[in-house]
Amino acid sequence: MKVQIKSGFLFPTQFWTAELNENIERLQNEACLIRKNDNDGVRKSNAGFEGYHSKDILDFNNLPGTKQLLNQIINTVNAIHRISRQGDLQLTNFWINISGKGSSNTPHTHSGMTYSGVFFIKVPKEMKGGRFLFYRNFNEADFISTEYMGRFKDGYQLQGYDYPINTILPKENMLVVFPAWVPHAVEINLSDEERISLSFNFKLNRSFP
Numbered sequence: 001m002k003v004q005i006k007s008g009f010l011f012p013t014q015f016w017t018a019e020l021n022e023n024i025e026r027l028q029n030e031a032c033l034i035r036k037n038d039n040d041g042v043r044k045s046n047a048g049f050e051g052y053h054s055k056d057i058l059d060f061n062n063l064p065g066t067k068q069l070l071n072q073i074i075n076t077v078n079a080i081h082r083i084s085r086q087g088d089l090q091l092t093n094f095w096i097n098i099s100g101k102g103s104s105n106t107p108h109t110h111s112g113m114t115y116s117g118v119f120f121i122k123v124p125k126e127m128k129g130g131r132f133l134f135y136r137n138f139n140e141a142d143f144i145s146t147e148y149m150g151r152f153k154d155g156y157q158l159q160g161y162d163y164p165i166n167t168i169l170p171k172e173n174m175l176v177v178f179p180a181w182v183p184h185a186v187e188i189n190l191s192d193e194e195r196i197s198l199s200f201n202f203k204l205n206r207s208f209p
C-alpha cells in the first residue's frame with residue numbers, strides 16, 4: 001500500500017521592510033561626526049580591524065538628520081506592531097556601524113528586546129559581500145546542512161525552506177525590521193568603500209497595574 005505523505009510548515013518567521021525617504025547624504029555626514037566624537041566606539045558583534053560600532057547614541061546634538069530618521073523609524077515600527085498587537089513600544093537603544101573593507105558582524109540576537117532592525121545609510125556602489133543574513137537557527141548554520149541531512153538529489157529544485165540562511169541585499173534608505181530573537185549577521189565587506197548602517201532595538205512598554 002502506498003502511503004500518502006503530506007508536508008506542512010511549522011514556524012514561518014515574519015520580517016518587514018520599508019523604503020524611507022531620508023536625506024542620505026546628511027545621514028552619512030552625521031555618521032562620520034558620531035565616529036569622530038566617539039572614535040573608540042565599542043566591540044560587540046563587529047569583527048575586523050576596520051569595523052566601527054558606536055556606543056549607544058544618547059542625544060541628538062548636531063544630529064538633526066539622525067533625529068528625523070529615528071522619528072520615522074519609531075512611526076514605522078509602531079505601525080508594524082499595530083498590524084496584529086496591542087500595547088506601546090519604546091525605542092530602547094540605537095547605534096551606528098561603519099564597516100570598512102574586511103569587517104563584518106558575527107551572528108547574534110538581541111534577546112530581551114521585542115523588535116530589532118537596521119537602516120542602510122551607505123551602501124558601496126560596487127557592493128561585494130556586506131549582505132545582511134538571517135539565520136533560521138544557529139545550529140543550522142551550514143549553508144545547505146549537507147553534513148546532517150545529506151546532499152540534495154541531483155536535479156532537485158531547492159525551495160525557500162531548504163535554505164537555513166536568508167539574505168537581504170542592503171540598499172540606501174531601506175529599513176529592515178524583525179523580531180529581536182531572530183539570529184542575524186552581516187557578511188564581510190569586500191568593497192573598498194565603507195558600508196554604514198544604523199541599528200536599533202524596541203521593547204514593549206509593560207504597564208503593571
Ligand SMILES: [Fe+2]
Nearest residue numbers: 108110184199
Ligand atoms: Fe544585531
